[in-house]
Amino acid sequence: MPRHRSPALAVLTVVLLGLAGCTTTVDDPAPPAGRELFAYSTSGELIVAEGAEVLSRTPVQIDTETEIRFTADGKYVVAREFAKDDDTAALIAVNVAQPDQVIRLQCNCRSFVPAGDSTIAWITAETVMRVDLAAAQPEPAARHTLPAPAAREGSFYTDRLLAADGDRLLWARTEFSFLTHGFRSELFLVAGDGADRLLGDIPDVDSSVHGAAFSPDGNAAAVISDTTPYGDVHPYGCPRAAITLVDLRPETQRTVFPVLENCSTPRKVRWDNEIGLTVAIGQRERNESNTSARTYRWQYADDQWSPVDGPVVDRLRPSVVATIELAEPTSGSAHTLYRIADGERVRLADGVHSIATPPGIAG
Structure with a gap:
């Protein structure tokens, strides 16, 4: 329900x-x-x-x-x-x-x-x-x-506040279906007047949302989540870190994947400079447990991802x-x-x- x-x-x-x-x-x-x-x-x-x-x-x-x-x-x-x-x-x-x-x-x-x-x-x-x-x-x-969720039989909903930019709030609603065992997440932007604007479904993401950050100029946001490209075939599960780039001017979304091999989960996102956003990602082999994951920072600039800072997982x-x-x-x-x-x-x-x-x- x-x-x-x-x-x-x-x-x-x-x-x-x-x-x-x-x-x-x-x-x-x-x-x-x-x-x-x-x-x-x-x-x-x-x-x-x-x-x-x-x-x-x-x-x-x-x-x-x-x-x-x-x-x-x-x-x-x-x-x-x-x-x-x-x-x-x-x-x-x-x-x-x-x-x-x-x-x-x-x-x-x-x-x-x-x-x-x-x-x-x-x-x-x-x-x-x-x-x-x-x-x-x-x-x-x-x-x-918040607007009421759709009344779909066999669905459970969770709402998560992700980030703030002045009096604007970015939040996500994730629906889990007990019938299909699948996830679907929608993004909303709360404007200064308190109105909720639906930004649409998060593309290519079939899991819950972890967090987000606004760009320094407030015209964009990055949402971190993960997807399961391999299904549940691995004993510990094997997600893939997913970063959804949201342009708030035309209100478009695009999901990209910094790490394509093995298993990865995004742990934190920062967008506190003009160069580009950085994401801390936990990475492990497919046969390793979650506790074996090692965290690395990845930076997005000029439309490409690259690892930064070697063993440093966060810097301020x-x-x-x-x-x-x-x-x-x-x-x-x-x-x-x-x-x-x-x-x-x-x-x-x-x-x-x-x-x-x-x-x-x-x-």
Whole structure:
């Protein structure tokens, strides 16, 4: 049956956890432009750092498959807690200026995105929710209701918020048919007036969607997912990483495949410079398990894909004079975090799953 969830099943609560009581600070100053601020996560901590110095450590069991993110104004770092299903999912927001005051949002969500200033957004029960973390009492509020899915017998639907560009939101609805055991995903763009524009089915993709990124100019987007060209003939499954390039001016889509041999899965996408987008892709042999996958970065430029950076799986610039990167795997999907500045590469931490910087510095 189609997925219809009552709003009553998605009750949203806010818990403010602080050493000095249940309050938040309004109008915290944005991080100074000259700071080298960044955040990273392990399976059990959310860490905020400045240069080689750790500013705060917040104990939390993090969903290691979801990227941590700064809000658009750089005042908060947000992570999704590990949850067995979306109906129990929560978000944790750390105030950079006052890290002892942690905001916990019961979101019942699969993902979240920064949505301007200190605001974040997510989808639950076919509704786009927003909350301003800088409010004295952050209260999630509905932005608008998503269009109802088609009532097709034997189908189950999931909605995922993928990316934000100012007040525009990109989201996907994936239909799984119990009759055909197949997937079909549609892309939608929420405009500033709150109207949903259907961009169409994602071509050549028969699995769920993992994430997306807008281009720096906002005229395009890249959506990462995977497909199963070999069916289910392999004992561990053998997907192929699929990147759908969306031109938002004529609203056209084109799916391309960076890696054509063996098995591959896209893990994160960034489009933070004018050269082109980069995608971290887990790659393995057909007879290997998922835990054996090795992650490599691929860059798309001049209509072609090429591997970059050797063992580096993610790279960001917290300032104009420093770079942070994830490199050699620690175990599974966890990697070692390095900081590069003044010609020196210093190891900061092991077991790191995700890194983030405030907006504003090109990658």
